[in-house]
Amino acid sequence: MKVLPNNSFTILTTDELPIVLQRLNAQVEPTKVFRFSKKYLPYQGTISESGFQISRIIHYQNSFLPVIRGRFEVESHQTLIHVQMGIYPFVMAFLGFWFLSWYGAVVPITLTGAMPHQMATLFVGMPRLMLMICWVAF
Numbered sequence: 001m002k003v004l005p006n007n008s009f010t011i012l013t014t015d016e017l018p019i020v021l022q023r024l025n026a027q028v029e030p031t032k033v034f035r036f037s038k039k040y041l042p043y044q045g046t047i048s049e050s051g052f053q054i055s056r057i058i059h060y061q062n063s064f065l066p067v068i069r070g071r072f073e074v075e076s077h078q079t080l081i082h083v084q085m086g087i088y089p090f091v092m093a094f095l096g097f098w099f100l101s102w103y104g105a106v107v108p109i110t111l112t113g114a115m116p117h118q119m120a121t122l123f124v125g126m127p128r129l130m131l132m133i134c135w136v137a138f
Contacts, residue, residue, distance in 0.1 A: 005066070005135055011081040017074050020081065021047065028054050043068075063091045064134050087134075095134070099127050 013020060029041040045054030051071035058065065066085040073080040103124075110120040 005064070006084075006086045007066075008082070008084040011083065013079050013081065014077060015079060017049065017072055017079050020072065020079050021049065024052065028052070029057075063088065098130075102127050 015023075024047055027041055028043040028045055028047055031044045031046070040057055042057060043054045044057050045052060045068075047054075049072065051069065053070075054068045056065050064087055066087060068083060068085050070081055070083045073082065106120075106123045109115050110124065115123070
């Protein structure tokens with residue numbers, strides 16, 4: 001099992017690149033800071049002939065939504081779309097800092113015996129629960 005939420009895969013289609021770009025453009029709108037309308041496409045981001053970077057549009061703020069990056073590879077009579085999904089680097093840095101801070105405080109307290117074992121189990125297991133929540137949100 002992967003510890004960090006990251007996924008990559010390749011899609012093979014017999015469509016030409018202009019058709020793939022047209023279909024992708026039909027589902028992606030330019031990135032906007034504020035959305036006042038309730039009618040919008042499912043994704044936002046940028047698309048070019050070399051690749052794309054998009055993210056899902058939702059009604060609330062969720063930093064754990066994946067950023068979807070892709071690049072196109074044109075071969076004879078087919079197009080390969082290499083897709084990579086991951087979370088924002090700032091969110092990864094925050095999670096790393098949070099885990100190090102948490103375990104940096106909990107492990108020494110637990111090892112010195114200043115905390116009951118039942119409580120220590122709860123505190124040691126909490127980051128694992130948070131990581132599982134991150135995976136579900138991803």
